[in-house]
Amino acid sequence: MYKLFYHIGRYVLLVRGIFKTPEKFSIYYQLAIREAVSMTNGSLFIVVIISTFIGGVQTIQIAYQLETGLLPDSIIGSVVAATSILELAPTVLSFILAGRIGSNIASQIGTMRVTEQIDALEVMGINSKGYLLIPRIVAGMISFPVLITISAFLMVVGGMFAGQAGGEVTVTEFSQGMTEYYDGFQIVVMYIKAVIYGFLISSISAYQGFYTSGGALEVGEASTRAVVFSCLAMVVADYLVAELLL
Amino acid sequence: MAIEVQNLHKSFGDKHVLQGIDFTFHKGKINMIIGASGSGKSVMLKSIVGLMEPDEGKVIFDGVDFHHCDMTTKRELRKNIGMLFQGSALFDSMTVEQNVTFPLQMFTKNSVAENRDRVAFVLERVKLPGSEKLYPSELSGGMMKRVGIARAIAMNPNYLFVDEPNSGLDPLTAKVIDELIQELTYEYEMTTVVVSHDMNSVVNIGDNIMFLYKGKKEWEGDNKAILAITSGPLEEFVFVSDLIRRN
Known part of the structure; x- marks a missing residue:
């Protein structure tokens, strides 16, 4: 328990420390944009594949559970859209992105730590916490909503076409269900989750990398911890958002 | 002093x-x-x-x-303060030129041309002219040390x-x-x-x-x-x- 509070305290201090003696805004801006583009482009392929298939599988499984015929097939569209927007696109996709982006951030910063690159920044008088964390956190908070938007869209589209292809539900029925039960607030919740997850994954992973000590083995361990703790923080945040907003 | x-x-x-x-x-x-x-x-x-x-x-x-x-x-x-680290501590993701320019970009209001001139000068000084576009992974141990020195003295x-x-x-x-x-x-x-x-x-x-x-x-x-x-x-x-x- 003591260790948990120690890490939470150190994490809070790290995040607070990024705002001390900030460097030139233009440099942070360029770095953040570069990171955001890299995060988004690097994750796009996996997001497209996984989201499309998750959407398809959802439709088939929901159709299977509604086999009794008591409910109209159009309900499939509404359920797929709601679960995709509210939970699957933001949360499940973020678990995958924690593995892809979080481990990348932790290993990048961890390698910089063990090869004295962070010491080099500090000797130069650069706020290493700010320089390394701000662009990555900002990039996470930009690229996650973008990726999650793409993901939600593809889940719905994937579900729609899988339903049509398998004969479970037609595109018209699916669309009708989606529009009938549409609630714009779900989109708001999705973006709130996306921004929170982007912040959590990038900052927790950066924390793990920043305090790495040792060598290559420890960098690997930091990378693993980054994914595990990011996922744990995300489930807690997911519960809190659901409890507070829904 | x-x-x-x-x-x-x-x-x-x-x-x-x-x-x-x-x-x-x-x-x-x-x-x-x-x-x-x-x-x-x-x-x-x-x-x-x-x-x-x-x-x-x-x-x-x-x-x-x-x-x-x-x-x-x-x-x-x-x-x-300039410092050369034991392992050189060059930034892996940056070229030699970017490594040496880094402190200048962070702390001076030099133009791009001024920075380029300064980089060329310090690289010449450490006897590594023409290495601007190389990445640290493409350098030998001795070259890395020299780039490390160039970065350390870039700010004079x-x-x-x-x-x-x-x-x-x-x-x-x-x-x-x-x-x-x-x-x-x-x-x-x-x-x-x-x-x-x-x-x-x-x-x-x-x-x-x-x-x-x-x-x-x-x-x-x-x-x-x-x-x-x-x-x-x-x-x-x-x-x-x-x-x-x-x-």
Whole structure:
């Protein structure tokens, strides 16, 4: 328990420390944009594949559970859209992105730590916490909503076409269900989750990398911890958002 | 004009690594901290440049108490510090040019052309012209050290710190690096502090040498005096290799 509070305290201090003696805004801006583009482009392929298939599988499984015929097939569209927007696109996709982006951030910063690159920044008088964390956190908070938007869209589209292809539900029925039960607030919740997850994954992973000590083995361990703790923080945040907003 | 270290103490748990070190590093000279592994050399260097906070004592850079001054003064002072790390610590994701330009971009309002000229000048100075577009992974150990030196002197610092400049280098390349450090120190009148356990370096370029032994300053003198030592731990340290012979 003591260790948990120690890490939470150190994490809070790290995040607070990024705002001390900030460097030139233009440099942070360029770095953040570069990171955001890299995060988004690097994750796009996996997001497209996984989201499309998750959407398809959802439709088939929901159709299977509604086999009794008591409910109209159009309900499939509404359920797929709601679960995709509210939970699957933001949360499940973020678990995958924690593995892809979080481990990348932790290993990048961890390698910089063990090869004295962070010491080099500090000797130069650069706020290493700010320089390394701000662009990555900002990039996470930009690229996650973008990726999650793409993901939600593809889940719905994937579900729609899988339903049509398998004969479970037609595109018209699916669309009708989606529009009938549409609630714009779900989109708001999705973006709130996306921004929170982007912040959590990038900052927790950066924390793990920043305090790495040792060598290559420890960098690997930091990378693993980054994914595990990011996922744990995300489930807690997911519960809190659901409890507070829904 | 120098760096003064006064009563420096640093412990890690029960281990008292630095036990009240007093020393003056002179301007325009190569000041060397030597000692066996675990003697506290690196801890001392890190305490001087601010990578570690000493438990007690002062590090005074030309009248400025580094560990007790305000953030703005410290930041200004740091712009005058260049450091070459043991593993060079070049930024992997940047080219040689970007590495050397980095401090200039962060701390000056130079135009792109001015930065490019400065980079070309310092790379020429470390005898690596035309290497601007290479990445650190494409450089040899000696080249990495030279780029590290180029980055360290890009801001024209008053103080240059060098951690084990010859580790992992062949004797010939090590000599080239030593001579480069010496040349730059004399030319730019820098206060250079070199941590080393390479006796060839010590004998070749050490103007002002401190020998650390078990966390204490055991001896100080120059590269001529060190060869006249006849007893004690320093004698053992200096003459352990047959290559270094007594006068």
